[in-house]
Amino acid sequence: MTWLSLSMAHVFFPVLLSKGSLPLTSLDLTTLGWDDTFAAELPAGSIPGKIARVHSSGAVVIVDGHEQHIEYSSRITLPCVGDWVAVRDGAILTVLPRRTALVRGGVAEDSLSQTLASNVDVIFVVEPSSLEGRRGDPNLGRIERLLALAWESGAMPVVLLTKSDLVGERIGEIVSNVMGAAPGVDVHPVCSVTGDGVDIVASYLGVGRTAVLVGPSGAGKSTLVNALAEDEVMETQQVRASDGRGRHTTVHRELFVLPRGGLIIDTPGVRRVSLAAGGEGLESVFTDIEEIAENCRFDDCAHIGEPGCAVIEAIETGELPQRRLDSWFKLNREAEWVASRTDARLRQERDRRWKVIHKEMRRSGRNRP
Ligand SMILES: Nc1nc2c(ncn2[C@@H]2O[C@H](COP(=O)(O)OP(=O)(O)OP(=O)(O)O)[C@@H](O)[C@H]2O)c(=O)[nH]1
Numbered sequence: 001m002t003w004l005s006l007s008m009a010h011v012f013f014p015v016l017l018s019k020g021s022l023p024l025t026s027l028d029l030t031t032l033g034w035d036d037t038f039a040a041e042l043p044a045g046s047i048p049g050k051i052a053r054v055h056s057s058g059a060v061v062i063v064d065g066h067e068q069h070i071e072y073s074s075r076i077t078l079p080c081v082g083d084w085v086a087v088r089d090g091a092i093l094t095v096l097p098r099r100t101a102l103v104r105g106g107v108a109e110d111s112l113s114q115t116l117a118s119n120v121d122v123i124f125v126v127e128p129s130s131l132e133g134r135r136g137d138p139n140l141g142r143i144e145r146l147l148a149l150a151w152e153s154g155a156m157p158v159v160l161l162t163k164s165d166l167v168g169e170r171i172g173e174i175v176s177n178v179m180g181a182a183p184g185v186d187v188h189p190v191c192s193v194t195g196d197g198v199d200i201v202a203s204y205l206g207v208g209r210t211a212v213l214v215g216p217s218g219a220g221k222s223t224l225v226n227a228l229a230e231d232e233v234m235e236t237q238q239v240r241a242s243d244g245r246g247r248h249t250t251v252h253r254e255l256f257v258l259p260r261g262g263l264i265i266d267t268p269g270v271r272r273v274s275l276a277a278g279g280e281g282l283e284s285v286f287t288d289i290e291e292i293a294e295n296c297r298f299d300d301c302a303h304i305g306e307p308g309c310a311v312i313e314a315i316e317t318g319e320l321p322q323r324r325l326d327s328w329f330k331l332n333r334e335a336e337w338v339a340s341r342t343d344a345r346l347r348q349e350r351d352r353r354w355k356v357i358h359k360e361m362r363r364s365g366r367n368r369p
């Protein structure tokens with residue numbers, strides 16, 4: 001089978017084909033991020049495959065330098081984009097252990113968490129510099145929430161403020177506001193129209209490195225992928241003029257090999273992101289509050305009016321914005337709720353398991369001579 005006979009390849013890797021100059025070995029294992037640690041996990045007799053796109057019934061997998069659609073067989077853990085899988089006889093045998101995983105919580109009460117992407121090195125938290133149509137600055141709460149997920153993933157978060165052309169000189173002030181919500185995280189303005197800042201984004205990537213873009217619909221993620229790919233690889237949306245809100249264009253998560261090396265994964269805009277696990281990432285998002293709280297008189301100070309509370313004092317002096325403390329309270333409450341829900345689910349599962357074991361014991365007891 002030749003490369004060009006694979007019509008799929010044109011859909012998923014138009015960069016490689018339309019550029020023409022790139023060697024087909026661009027899909028070799030090293031480019032895709034394969035290394036000795038993954039190799040050590042590969043079951044004997046199987047070959048590695050990289051998940052480029054997932055559907056409900058199967059996945060597009062890069063195997064042996066080309067793409068292949070593989071339907072899931074029963075009993076495998078469902079892969080996500082970025083996963084390494086072991087492939088044998090044209091089937092996915094198993095998903096190799098994930099080095100990092102970006103997981104979001106279920107949106108509905110009973111829905112399960114969802115892994116958006118795995119084995120990424122960098123998570124670009126994408127937020128528009130200006131919420132056009134609704135006239136406003138970046139949504140700091142949304143950035144904090146996505147940063148919590150990003151820190152939990154094990155990958156390095158970076159905040160990108162897209163569409164910097166729309167805010168002109170105000171960009172400096174906007175960046176510094178966002179930095180206040182993202183201690184210890186790099187914050188970069190970027191404009192995919194003029195290309196300003198695109199090189200800085202590219203500098204986080206290189207051969208074998210993978211980044212994922214997360215952010216609301218219409219933030220300009222796909223446009224940025226195009227700018228990085230120096231080509232039109234993603235279909236971008238036209239924002240409706242009436243309210244400035246975008247329609248969802250990115251339907252499937254997709255993985256792209258960039259011409260200058262590195263992989264980038266685009267995710268569909270997320271309307272509502274809930275925290276996934278117990279909110280361990282929150283500590284990293286709110287290091288400023290954690291630091292100030294070390295000076296509270298009581299070790300277990302809840303910062304709700306106790307005497308000698310350093311956090312409240314920092315609010316009064318203006319060192320800490322009230323918004324930041326409110327956000328910290330809100331996300332911590334949510335994390336507690338998620339944790340209790342997870343606990344309840346674990347308890348349920350344990351009860352169910354015991355029921356099965358008891359039934360089995362009774363049955364085998366009856367069968368005993
Ligand atoms: N002015 C300006 N507009 C931009 C820029 N980047 C993207 N846009 C516009 O913003 C709109 C949304 O861009 P997309 O790239 O489709 O947004 P997205 O984040 O991929 O959206 P989803 O696929 O729904 O998640 C499009 O009309 C783009 O042309 C930019 O740097 N400046």
Ligand SMILES: [Zn+2]
Pocket residue numbers: 293296297301302303304306308309310311312
């Ligand atoms: Zn306190």
